[in-house]
Amino acid sequence: MEERKNTYDRIYDVVKRIPKGKVATYGQIAMLAGNERWSRVVGYALHVNPDPQHIPCHRVVNRHGEVSSAFAFGGGNRQIEFLAVEGVKSEDGKIDLALYQWKPGMDAEEGE
DNA sequence: CTGGTGACCGCTT
């Protein structure tokens, strides 16, 4: 039987799939979740973040490769610090999506 | 059901 998951659960599932050392954009997650236009819903879903311990919301950035201002969970862009620990280096507070943006399938299939 | 909001994205000045 199909998993009648709610919109949020699907979003959380995708976010949890983000490998360490990689980042994904809200739009990317939205598309993987099922609808590309859920970008705002994705942000809202992470806002409620029922399981931050298993939901690496800090690996989620906007399409500019920058963390959201409203994030600052704890004060300041501490989120960037976490990414640095994961191996994702940021420049001027911005991440190079060309190098760190997660691509679905890279962990299931060999890249070139 | 209606109105308002939001951790966004895309296009247009």
Added chain:
DNA sequence: AAAGCGGCCACCA
């Protein structure tokens, strides 16, 4: 390049 505006979808009162 940056800023402004609208559009899209889901949730809350």
